[in-house]
Amino acid sequence: MAKKTAGKKVRDILFGVLSFFLSLFLFMLSLGVVGEISLFNKSFWIDQMNSTNYFVDKCDEMTDRLVILGYASGLSKDFCEKIVDPIMITTDTETYLDDFFEGGTGRVDTTAFKQKFISELESYIKEKNAKVDQSNVDYLVKNAESRYKDCVKIPLLTQIAGYFHAVKKYLPYITAGLALLFAVIVLVLTFGNRWRHRIFKYLYFATAADCLALTTVAVYVSINGGLKNINLQSRALYQMVVLFANNVNIMLWVVAAFFLVSAFLFFFLYRSFYLRLTSD
């Protein structure tokens, strides 16, 4: 009798540990899936940009930068206002993101900008009959190009590029591996327990813990206002990043709610199977 009780205890501990690992893998899997469909998904970035009017705002910011450059180099405001347009910014930002998401450094193609700037500058010089020193003009073009590059680039991505590419490369494998481990543990729980109510008990432990963990993360992000206090020079980028963080947080809430519903479901299944068993 004592031997049987000890064996039952060991089995309970073993399944309890398995249940913990199930919750851990599920939590990581949830974060992995949220990451895959948001941070590491180029289309999600573009969607956030479109939702915040990013390209139009970026166009205005670049025009402002050119106007300031114009003050220092003898170019009129009218000239600076006709160089960039939202289509040019959209195309170059998408090319930049393509390059970055494909593992590159995030090269900005300035060809269209440079062509437009140089052709407009030549017409402007001709029209004003202004005196120029070619080396000063070259320096101006180089400076304008550099400003355009800075405008299109997303500084956050440049700073985290190393981590980003490493995680992006392995994330699908990690996610698949976690899903596999999850399936294996569920199978062990299913075939290792004679009584079905116990399977639901362990599944309840795992999903309830994940619900708590994800809710904590989501609450922490919500309390801190997402990324509202992030320091970014570009207003367009700031708006995009704040919306991005809010949407990721909403995803976390949704996953937490899913685990809450699952936990309730498993609890009631456990309860009904347990009661059916005890009533027999």
Next chain:
Amino acid sequence: MSRAHKHRHNKKVGGKSFVILPILFFVGIFTVMYIAIAPTFGTLISAASVMFSDGENDYSTEYKNIFVPVQENATVETVTNTVGEPEVKAETVEFPHYGNQFAEIKIPACDIECPLFMGDGDVALSNGVGIYYGSFLPGYGGTTLIAGHNNTFFNGLKYAEAGQEIIIRTSYGNYKYVIRETAVKDSLDTTAYDLSADYENLILYTCYPFDEIGLTKDRFFVYADLVEGIPLEKEIGEGE
């Protein structure tokens, strides 16, 4: 099974473990995640914290104007220093922050009259001229280095000559300088200005040549000495 027995079982369904274990698992998840993440991403997480400020960013391009002109014949509140000379009382001065317009500069012979800002950032140079943040305010007894664009507010500097007057009007007093000399120097020539000078002097500079399209590598400097104006009480600088 009797009704009473079934009821007792019914009450036992669940129990403490159904609350305690999920909480323990939750603590365990964060512990494991912390142990796993901290060594790899710890540096990144620490670095990320410097990217946040206490409040939301202000993207306004508006600037604060704290300039209240001191009338010609008006007197400012002064104190007497150790050698018996008057100094503008520190408490009466509103020290300008970066980006504030705090004065006006006027060079009648060059037809220049424009706002003067603290700092020479984009907003300042788009709306007037600005004092290099590492130099001194007028009245401080050091070098005041002022930058402006040659195609806008400092275009008139092309007419600058020795002997002409420069007037800087601030909220704490008016300062008059006389141009000593002008010079064209390379933009990287650090001998063009001495920010450690222990006497009141003014240096204006802009890109050179004037009225040319393009970014130039030379700078046009105007050097001037103070001829009139009450010095600031030194405690301001030491206190700030």
